[in-house]
Amino acid sequence: MANDSSNTAKSGDRRVGPDLGTDDAPVAPGLDPATQDIDPASTAADAGDDEETLPEPIDDDAEVAAAGPFATGRAAIERAVRLAPTSPGVYRMLNAGHDVLYVGKAKNVRKRLSSYARPTGHVARIARMIAATVEVEIVSTATETEALLLEANLIKQLRPRFNVLLRDDKSFPYILITGDHWAPQILKHRGAQTRPGRYFGPFASVGAVNRTITALQRAFLVRSCTDSFFESRTRPCLLYQIRRCAAPCTGEIDFPGYAALVREATDFLSGRSRAVKEDLARAMEAASNDLAFERAAVYRDRLAALAAIQSTQGINPRTVEEADVFAVHQEGGYFCIEVFFFRTGQNWGNRAYFPRAEKSFTCEEVLGAFLAQFYDDKPPPRLVLLSHDIEERDLLASALGVKTGFKVEVTTPRRGEKKELVAHALTNAREALGRKLADTATQAQLLQGLATVLALRQPPNRVEVYDNSHIQGTNAVGAMIVAGPDGFLKSQYRKFNIRSEGLTPGDDYAMMREVLERRFKRLLTQGPDPARPAESSDETPQQWPDLVIIDGGRGQLNAAQAVFDALGLTQVALMAVAKGPDRDAGRETLFMAGREPIKLEPRDPVLYFIQRLRDEAHRFVIGSHRKLRKKDIREAGLQEIAGIGPTRKRALLHHFGTLKEIERASLADLGKVPGISAESARRIFAFFHAQAG
Helix, strand or coil: CCCCCCCCCCCCCCCCCCCCCCCCCCCCCCCCCHHCCCCCHHHHHHCCCCCCCCCCCCCCCHHHHCCHHHHHHHHHHHHHHHHHCCEEEEEEEECCCCCCHHHHHHHCCHHHHHHCCCCCCCCCCHHHHHHCCCCCEEEEEECCCHHHHHHEEEEEHHHCCCCCCCCCCCCEEEEECCCCCCCEEEEEEEECCCCCCCEECCCCCCHHHHHHHHHHHHCCCCCCCHHHHHHCCCCHHHHHHHCCCCCCCCCCCCCHHHHHHHHHHHHHHHHHHHHHHHHHHHHHHHHHHHCHHHHHHHHHHHHHHHHHHHHCCCCCCCCCCCCCEEEEEEEEEEEEEEEEEEEECEEEEEEEEEECCCCCCCCCHHHHHHHHHHHCCCCCEEEEEEEECCCHHHHHHHHHHHHHCCCCCECCCCHHHHHHHHHHHHHHHHHHHHHHHHHCCHHHHHHHHHHHCCCCCCCCEEEEEEEEEECEEEEEEEEEEECCEEEEEEHHHHHEECCCCHHHHHCHHHHCCCCCHHHHHEEEEEHHHHCHHHHHCCCCHHCCCCCEEEEECCCHHEEEEHHHHHCCCCCCCEEEEEECHHHCCCEEECCCCCCCCCCCCCCCCCHHHHHHHHHHHHHHHHHHHHHHHHHHHHHHHHHCCCCCCCCHHHHHHHCCCCCHHHHHCCCHHCCCCCCCHHHHHHHHHHHCCCCCC
């Protein structure tokens, strides 16, 4: 059996679940690199943490031309059948150049190869593979489980043309709290886990590790410097000054105090986060009662750092302690597998994979092949949840159990919270593949597609998208974003503070009319008409849009069209995009004057382009609106929220540390605060996260 990768993690209780991310976080500016203990090999590997791209399309015609006669390949397989064992094993099909075409495994190798030797009844993919085969190599194994493990290992090594291939196969980094020094350090680690200490992970990217270490330093003040740097210090470094280290190197904290900080950090990473936060909250309140406000502020900042970590986790399951969730979606000849990781009852993030597979594969086949390769050099949890029921589910569970030494359950849930987790992952898989398909098209192609869908005379050179935001009419603001052949033109974004005194609170139509009137009256006054070519170099016809998109349905379209008619604008196309039922992305309806409503296919790249335009306008207007009301929130705080009195306010601040972290918290995190009911959590969340309109 082939050896496992050298960086395969060993099973044991030293590992805690992964935190996934995509963006690399930079080292704090001004810090000496010596304070960051990073293995050079790890640094080199980090360069590969780029987002995975879609696989290249498979050229079926070229393969057919390169393959030999079907009868020749079938004869080669028949020769192998006569010598094949009836026991478990792995077989490899090779072409004339001795390249491996396919790696497969079977409980009975002879029986499996005999199925390829049939003269008819093969799908096109299998027929092409048989035609290209000139030789078959066989390796016998003791059990079918061992055959599955060997098959996955060989596929990753040989990358056969006709197998499903996991294309992104770099090792994941870990967080290590060292155990070979009296003052343990926290650092990023890749490779074999030979250094004494506690390992937490794996993490999907170095950026996730950097962000988590930075937050843990703020919360627990654990050092990150190298041992040599630590031993040479005569005074605290910059990390101590910015409250990211307790400076045990110069005795700013004694051994028992530092050991307590390390123990708290370990407990938090091990899943005992609630107990750690409760201890910090009690310490903060005790310091406040003793009038030791500086010490209370330190505890407050540490609570805020922990809240920041958990606020990025999204959903956190109530009944699932440890699990990996896999969901697969197929569209346009491509597959996306979304993976969510849950450890210690927390959501540690997700990542999308785009395996290389022919479109003739089913989702079940792709998912089954992907799982065996994914866990070839990664430690599985005790529970694996799947969106599709794969054929060899029990065999995979057995193989993973052999690798880890404990029972691994692989299941496709049908009800309850586990089913909800899979459904959430499946939604992410659909959206990730849709975004990737949209991103693969050039901006020019998307604009051409938009012109085709909307029946425009030519692709728009300038698209303006409008949206507005308010809370029951207060702090009302409108916004315009601009896109063109070069993407978003952020320097030309504009916001409009709504000024109409007689405006009925919450009148979206009136707000949209005011924004459009102010925008286009100014263009008519200062710029040339879009229907007339520029007469001098001082005129700026490019400032006139070719297409205006507003967020809304038929009512918003009619309000905007009335403005255009009043101003005599006939050369600017106007469209409204309405959200689908339950605000479901992918089911939007497009409205244009004088036309029937337009519905695009859910995974149409043009639809994703329109969604991106609308979402960018939504992001910009919400940001502008929140800036307007930030001062009000600071002054009024939580007292403005109905039902939030001093006791609940104190509980929220104890749990999150600061008002800013309460604002960032998810609905689920708010509901976990002692004394905060589901209704109170909803009110708090709605107060800080008002939607546009």
